[in-house]
Amino acid sequence: MAMADLGVDLCGLRLRNPTMLASGVLDETAGTMVEVARAGAGAVVTKSVGRSPREGHANPCVVELEVGLLNAMGLPNPGIEYFSEEVKAVKREGVTVVGSVIGGSEDELAEVAALMAAAGADAVELNLSCPHAKGLGTEIGSTPEDVERVCRRVRDVVKVPLFAKLTPNTSSISNLAKAAERGGADAVVAINTLKGMAISPEAGMPVLANRFGGLSGPAIRPVGVRCVYEIYDAVEIPIMGVGGISTGRDALEYIMAGASAVQVGTAVWTRGPAVFKSICEDVSRFMDEYGYSKVGDMVGVAHGTRP
Amino acid sequence: MAPGLRMVRVAEHRDESRSVKTMRFQGRMEARPGQFVMVWVPGVDEFPMSLSHTGERFGITYQVLGDGTKALSKLTEGDVVGIRGPFGRGFSEAGKRLLVVAGGVGIAPTAPLVEAATKAGKEVHLVLGAKSAEELVFEKRCAESGARVHVSTDDGSKGYAGFATGLASSLLEKDAFDAVYTCGPERMITTMMGICKERRLPMQASVERIMKCGIGVCDSCALDGKHVCTDGPVFGLDELERFKELGKTRLDRTGRKTGI
DSSP: OEEEEEEEEETEEEESSSSEETTTOSSSHHHHHHHHHTTTOOEOOOOBBBOOOOOOOOOEEEEHHHEEEEOOOOOOOOOOOHHHHHHHHHHHHTEEEEEEEEEOOOHHHHHHHHHHHTTSSEEEEEEEOTTTTTGGGGGTTTSSHHHHHHHHHHHHOSSOOEEEEOSSSSOHHHHHHHHHHTTTSSSEEEEEOOEEEEEETTTTSSSTTSEEEEEGGGGGGHHHHHHHHHHHHOSSSOOEESOOOOOOOHHHHHHTTTOOOEOOHHHHHHHHHHHHHHHHHHHHHHHHHHOOOOOGGTTTTTGGSOO | OOOOOEEOOOOOOESSSEEEEEEEEEEEEOTTTOOOOEEEEEEEEEEEEEEEOOEOOOOOEEEESSSHHHHHOOOOOOOOOEEEESSSSSSOOOOEEEEEEEGGGGGGHHHHHHHHHHHOEEEEEEEESSGGGGOSEEEEHHHHTEEEEEEETTTSSSSEEHHHHHHHHHHHHHHOEEEEEESSSHHHHHHHHHHHHHTTTTTHHHHHHHHOOOOOSSSSSTTTTTTTTOOOOOEEEEHHOSSTTTTEEEEEEOOOOOOO
């Protein structure tokens, strides 16, 4: 029986399979990231890290819903100086690490990104899209002008592949992707969470201490797939698809919409770190059955002939 | 998807000692001894609490320490709180003669274990340790379940004078036990680990770390790559021994390791 090749080449990074741990989930400590890689993830994206330590928002910071997860962790992180040691520890185990970074300005992002690369991260992912932290994330990545300016500034100081993670909380994510491409990003990551809220009628108030949060999980998958599909038509650089992927079929939707690799976050909650291996097995079986020998052969096929 | 937030009314709230209270809720919750829930005091905070009572009128037993538990302590019958869970891995009973060692409010998750084990026909000895006689919680409850209760107090105001680990050690000296279960201060857990390792006794301990999500996504309660919320809070001796951080460091709210 033919064995499909799950390896992917992403901006010069060779991944043993197309699944990556999405930023924000099980990725604050080296020990955990190594465990997730051992469980099957082709790469791990770190928690978003900034210049200084952040405690994040008060609890409650998650609400479990039937359709997904609403969270407002608030970007807790130990700061890049401390986190550099965690990155080094993960690298010592031979794991491919993408360092996610945050900052309140393009200069701060550039500074943190450079330190992240210096610590040994194989690539840097700019979090331009967290919907629930004041002055960070979406607040500096919501317009094409901001995205282009930030990418250009970071591009100047970072040699490793640069990924821009985009927000779906916009009228045109394609325009954000084009801006990232113009700014020198090597790839875009879509999508971050959708801004949402849950209210407890009994308590008469929002459940999250931060009131607003980001919705992830199965509910947002059709939105993410649509975003990737639109972005694929708009840019030449590779796309990483993320949003509600928990099975091989879900991953294939994103890949066929145009994603070269996928990231998985919320499904780690519902299915544990074993979800990566399970997705890879599903994808491999599908490729054998449907006659695809490489993941790359499936990227964007849902578009027919590319215009 | 996992169980979500459930709003429940306080059915009963009473003092167990000067600083420890028990809150019972309307409704049922089935859970294993040692499992925990996230308790939301609306407008204040949400925090993990071991279940001290399961089934009908489930409940928690807690020490008033920070702002969250202070706000919780002011609630009265009929007030509404949010509950998520039960979460985590609880105790699993093995063998016929069990030694349970509980320090302070560590009796909260171990009292249901004592009850379940005695009900299952096991011989249970409980070392119940506290700072002083007034701080002893659930002594009567555990004795009524059929367990042999051995009391220790740091100040010697009742029972054995000294730490619970000292009393546990002398019991293990005199009698043969099949397994040891413990919950209490981390130093107590590491001391019991040494004693159990020497005697080659199976042991389980309930461990605490700062917890945010409670469902295995945020990595706040990481302990050498494992998570107290989903892999624990109860760990076996083999796992406990692999934790380099146990007894030494814990993560703060930013994710930095800090000394215990």
